[in-house]
Amino acid sequence: MDILPLSRVLKSLGRPVLAVPLAAALFSGCATTNSADTPDTRSANPRTLASLALPVDQQACYDRDREPFTPLVDAHFHPRPFGGAAIPPQKLHAMLESQGVRFVNYFGIGQILEMDSGCSYYLDCPGVTAMPSIKNDFVNGMETVAYPSDNLHITLSMTFMDLAHPDNIVELIELYDREYPGMFSWSGELNVMKQALLKNNHEPATLESIDQWAPFMAVLEERGIPVTLHSDLGNDANPTQFLPLMKHVLETYPDNKIVWAHMGLSKELSHMNPRQHVAIMKELLDSYPHLMLDISWDVLYNEYHQWGDIYVPFLNEYSTRILPGTDFVAAGYKPDDQYAKELDVTSRVLKVLDDQAFQNIALGDNFFRLMELDYHAPTVCPAGINR
Template structure:
């Protein structure tokens, strides 16, 4: 693994801007013209959902110099907020399609705030309880049927699961089967431990709780349903405080398709040594072939100042194990352009990936393979000897 990363890092270093830390790439680098948004690369993706049904070799190749660096897939998206009204479904679909997103995971907020609290965002309301619920999932299911889209593939996800109290999870899955037969093909984002929610009476799962997950994890495994876990790696005081929880999940359920949201990072862990972080992730990916990571949430890009220097070789080396996403929460008070801004920030790292990794992550090859979907990622146009496509 170390030799592979070194080899890839050497190749990347030949392209000077790829060797820079991401903080340099996204701010203050006016000589490269990439301070903040890149004006000439923010065109929206013109590729249709229908075009992606064609085999890769029958599609026009993807020109990275002319087509967007933002992904075709948003594998971590919340169409409903923690509390208060959401962006309406038709506007939401238009927003996603307009940004070139063709595949989206609808993660309901599993831990919604008390309905009579008048609170929209949990951090604004310490003491207001956020409890697991089926409410958001059911609304997502109804709206997906009521407002179909020809140019957007929506994957519905079960997010109701209370991982600290798993006894009724299987019976509730059976309720979903009756009410929405065959419609929910993902699970999560499920909170194992989310420190940001502790002031809202979030109860983290324990090692003992994890041992009790067998019945519902068996259902997910048998159906080939991936599950996305939010499990904080740790915090600034103890960067690996909660790592044993994820290690125990993977050891106990190695045959399940598990996605670790945000690569375990959070606002509470803003200064972890990137080399140590990559070492942990590499070890887990090497040990557990079913594990994948998502790189959603702008916290990853805002907090990690050596992101490019350390992480780009890692993402290239493990490019078949990574999913893109925004972690956007569709509260209706947000500005119309907010999704586009968050998509741009969370996509900046994709610019620096090699072509194989870009195809796997941004163009959807990993997502289609994980979901066994009959869609195909376009091939990236090859570059000539001078680096031109």
């Protein structure tokens, strides 16, 4: 299911380590000629959105030594903050395009802070309630139409859904249908369990409330709309404490396109056995063919230091099930180069993936297939051609 391109909207309205902390395993690194910490001097991606609509045999192959290692797709991006002013849309588009991003998922933050709180970031304001709302989504819809870009494909996402109280979700989807017909083709990021929000009166989903999702999940399944779920796997005290919630979601809705944000990791979980974590991911991916993972958020690098060689083979093996993203939150107070920095950090693992995994994840094959978009990822140049 494809969101209409902006031009059409206006016309009609992707070494084994035993019993060691996750941080240590990720720090163990991977052998590569491009160190993950080495600044990259390659220019921003010159490939245009229009070029990616061409058949593969009409596109130049992708030279990984000369073209950027950062992805063409940012499948996890928040154009508005929890509260306060956002980066203006025209500036935001220019920022994305200058970094070579051609496809972006606009995740409005559904749990916005109380409007009279004066707070921009939830962690700075414990006690200030973050409540599910349609406000961000509606602003995103209006700005997407008002500020079109011919070189950026924006996928709008419904993020208003209160997973602990799902009674009126179908009714609100119908409101979106009336106000923005055909424009919202993703759902999420939705919070099943987000420990970091608990001090802001976040009410997690329960096994019972998950059972009550059936009406709106049926709508998403019928329309082929993916849903990105933030569901913490656990914490350092109990690494798999909340795994039953995600397992219940997958067992109950096996035919929905579900994307598990951040592979279930968080700041609260930094000392899990990496073998255990990868084993859980593999088991669920093998059991539920519609499940995908996203590797967004700089926490996956900053908290755990560096992608390790348990994870790179995993990402190569399951490369058709992984989406890239930054989890950037476009708060107006952020410096102009902040997105480029977060894109660099969240993309460092892409440097060391094999060519097929790079094509699947960074060049968009997975995203195009998931969204049934009429775009095509370029193939990676074979060894010996400028490599």
